Amino acid sequence: MIAIEDWRIYEHPILKFDRGKEVTIYLDGKPLKAYKNETVAAALYANGIREFSKSIKYRRPRGFFCAIGRCSACMMEVDGVPNVRTCVTLVRDGMRIKRQRTIADWAAPFLGMMKLPPLRYMKLFTRPGFIYEPAMKIMRKFTGLGSYPEKVPEVAPSGGYQGELSTEFLIVGGGPAGMSAAVEAGQQGVDTLIIDDKEKLGGQLLKQTHMFFSDVKYAAGKRGFKLGEELVEKISKLDNVKVMTQTSAVGYYPSENTMLLKGPNDTTLKVKAKKYLISTGAYERSLVFENNDLPGVYGAGGVQTLLNVYGVKPGNRGILLGTGNVALIVSYHLLQAGIEVAGVFAPSFRRVRGYFVHAAKIKRHGVPIVTRHTIVKALGKNRVEGAIVTKLADYGKPIPGTERRVDCDFICVGVGLNPAYDLVQLFNPKMVYVGALGGMVPIRDRTYRFAENAYIAGDCASIEEATTAVLEGKLVGLYASQALGHGDETVPEKIEEYTRALEEDRGSPFSTRLREALRDITVEKIEEALK
Amino acid sequence: MVKKIVCRCHDVTESDIEAAIDAGYDDLETLKRITGVTTGHCQGKTCLPLTMAILARKTGKNVNVTTKIRPPIDPITLGSIARPPGKRSSKR
Numbered sequence: 352m353i354a355i356e357d358w359r360i361y362e363h364p365i366l367k368f369d370r371g372k373e374v375t376i377y378l379d380g381k382p383l384k385a386y387k388n389e390t391v392a393a394a395l396y397a398n399g400i401r402e403f404s405k406s407i408k409y410r411r412p413r414g415f416f417c418a419i420g421r422c423s424a425c426m427m428e429v430d431g432v433p434n435v436r437t438c439v440t441l442v443r444d445g446m447r448i449k450r451q452r453t454i455a456d457w458a459a460p461f462l463g464m465m466k467l468p469p470l471r472y473m474k475l476f477t478r479p480g481f482i483y484e485p486a487m488k489i490m491r492k493f494t495g496l497g498s499y500p501e502k503v504p505e506v507a508p509s510g511g512y513q514g515e516l517s518t519e520f521l522i523v524g525g526g527p528a529g530m531s532a533a534v535e536a537g538q539q540g541v542d543t544l545i546i547d548d549k550e551k552l553g554g555q556l557l558k559q560t561h562m563f564f565s566d567v568k569y570a571a572g573k574r575g576f577k578l579g580e581e582l583v584e585k586i587s588k589l590d591n592v593k594v595m596t597q598t599s600a601v602g603y604y605p606s607e608n609t610m611l612l613k614g615p616n617d618t619t620l621k622v623k624a625k626k627y628l629i630s631t632g633a634y635e636r637s638l639v640f641e642n643n644d645l646p647g648v649y650g651a652g653g654v655q656t657l658l659n660v661y662g663v664k665p666g667n668r669g670i671l672l673g674t675g676n677v678a679l680i681v682s683y684h685l686l687q688a689g690i691e692v693a694g695v696f697a698p699s700f701r702r703v704r705g706y707f708v709h710a711a712k713i714k715r716h717g718v719p720i721v722t723r724h725t726i727v728k729a730l731g732k733n734r735v736e737g738a739i740v741t742k743l744a745d746y747g748k749p750i751p752g753t754e755r756r757v758d759c760d761f762i763c764v765g766v767g768l769n770p771a772y773d774l775v776q777l778f779n780p781k782m783v784y785v786g787a788l789g790g791m792v793p794i795r796d797r798t799y800r801f802a803e804n805a806y807i808a809g810d811c812a813s814i815e816e817a818t819t820a821v822l823e824g825k826l827v828g829l830y831a832s833q834a835l836g837h838g839d840e841t842v843p844e845k846i847e848e849y850t851r852a853l854e855e856d857r858g859s860p861f862s863t864r865l866r867e868a869l870r871d872i873t874v875e876k877i878e879e880a881l882k
Numbered sequence: 883m884v885k886k887i888v889c890r891c892h893d894v895t896e897s898d899i900e901a902a903i904d905a906g907y908d909d910l911e912t913l914k915r916i917t918g919v920t921t922g923h924c925q926g927k928t929c930l931p932l933t934m935a936i937l938a939r940k941t942g943k944n945v946n947v948t949t950k951i952r953p954p955i956d957p958i959t960l961g962s963i964a965r966p967p968g969k970r971s972s973k974r
Binding site: 406407408409411413416417421422423424426468469470473509510511512548599600601602603604611613617618619634635636637639640641642643644728769772773774776777782783784790791 | 884885886887888890891892893895896897898900901902905916917922923924925927928929931932936945946947948951952953954955956958959961962963964965966
């Protein structure tokens with residue numbers, strides 16, 4: 352009899368989890384309990400399963416990682432279809448899930464013994480020329496994520512291409528910025544379409560269970576998920592704002608001014624819009640340390656998703672890496688759910704860079720915030736069993752001999768965010784690397800335009816707070832309405848009001864670098880800057 | 883096996899990238915072609931910034947361009963673009 356593990360949270364001080372009715376799924380033939388509203392990955396995790404797949408080359412165990420369908424760690428065979436991202440696939444009663452296997456899985460220990468120096472394997476079997484083809488045939492058996500099924504699986508047919516749609520304003524990304532823009536543009540009578548790749552709008556707001564502060568009028572004094580719900584409700588009341596969820600942008604073709612969207616049930620759709628808003632947010636920054644791919648090393652967003660969306664405990668005792676608000680907030684969310692936090696390890700000196708309010712909150716709960724420390728190694732064979740942390744010298748190098756072991760069963764990397772650069776770049780903007788804004792961002796003008804027909808708002812414009820994303824979104828909504836020839840006489844008034852609020856929000860002395868960076872990349876006329 | 887993984891999709895390690903830079907592949911486009919970094923399922927969503935950081939550290943260059951981005955930026959099936967609307971499989 353196998354011990355039944357259940358990592359679900361049934362009592363939470365703030366959140367209530369609507370899991371839906373109980374269903375049964377099968378992992379490699381073994382029945383597991385799941386709930387209708389869970390994704391496959393969340394259900395497996397809740398049953399104590401940590402290893403989902405083996406990595407492509409070294410056959411290293413991989414588990415749940417990003418939780419938002421961005422990486423490849425959770426790919427499994429679902430109902431006969433190989434390489435399904437289980438973290439974005441909802442469960443169904445009787446679903447059959449298989450770990451993908453290749454010959455290399457049992458050969459992995461032997462392959463591990465053949466230690467080739469880096470880069471050598473790329474030149475292997477290339478000379479003399481005639482051995483290349485047969486060698487490749489054999490080598491292909493030892494790589495890949497799995498082997499293809501012998502016959503075509505009996506699956507629901509692809510929905511196919513759904514035709515073309517046109518709209519005035521297309522918003523990609525239904526987070527705080529995108530939703531705020533949809534509300535403002537919708538109120539001005541603009542024919543708007545907002546898309547998001549999740550099952551519902553809200554973006555990262557849905558995962559925030561803490562109170563926002565700063566300017567009370569726009570967002571603060573509310574818990575993030577409540578703010579998200581309010582915006583969703585406002586959008587649902589506007590008839591001219593259409594919402595498409597589980598839909599993501601896969602490409603933009605400037606010569607045709609067309610965006611290609613991927614919808615649910617394996618469909619695609621073309622959309623022609625007069626103006627676009629890219630509010631796709633950010634990707635999580637990762638860290639390079641030994642065994643950084645072990646199941647149990649997660650991004651902060653992955654932990655938040657597991658914890659606050661699906662109500663599943665990532666572990667019993669964790670450590671946080673990072674110095675910003677993300678690390679501090681996630682440790683607070685973990686504490687709320689009754690999970691022990693062994694410490695927040697921040698590579699910064701003197702004090703953490705996040706808000707004092709958040710730092711004080713977790714210190715009150717007895718969580719040590721250790722500055723000048725970073726992680727060098729994750730311990731464990733198939734899952735995290737501990738971490739080695741080390742002290743940093745003044746110039747950022749680890750001090751030898753200061754390594755110590757911290758016991759934990761998961762490591763949460765919250766070292767910051769990078770603006771999502773990929774969709775933005777398809778518009779052929781001028782990209783610049785700005786450290787103070789988080790990474791690669793496009794040059795924009797005062798109306799947040801970074802290309803002739805496209806606006807940018809939220810974290811993909813500059814890594815900031817949800818409150819600034821809301822204000823930026825509102826402004827873009829108004830600027831776009833004006834540019835599209837809509838909008839009443841209240842628009843200039845509103846623009847002035849939100850601009851002032853945004854300036855106040857960024858007014859603190861801590862934001863000096865951010866303000867200067869934003870000033871540097873804002874130009875008067877975007878058309879001239881792009882020439 | 884202790885490894886520092888940079889690209890999780892293609893199992894590219896930090897030492898792979900460093901060796902490639904030492905071998906002369908010292909800009910992002912050639913580095914991408916020799917190691918396969920940023921060409922996996924995720925299209926470089928975590929490894930691109932890490933690779934840029936390693937490149938900047940090793941070469942002392944100011945790395946401020948990303949690789950060329952081309953659609954599709956999210957994987958799609960061939961069926962979803964090839965099947966005409968409304969047409970169903972004959973079996974079902």
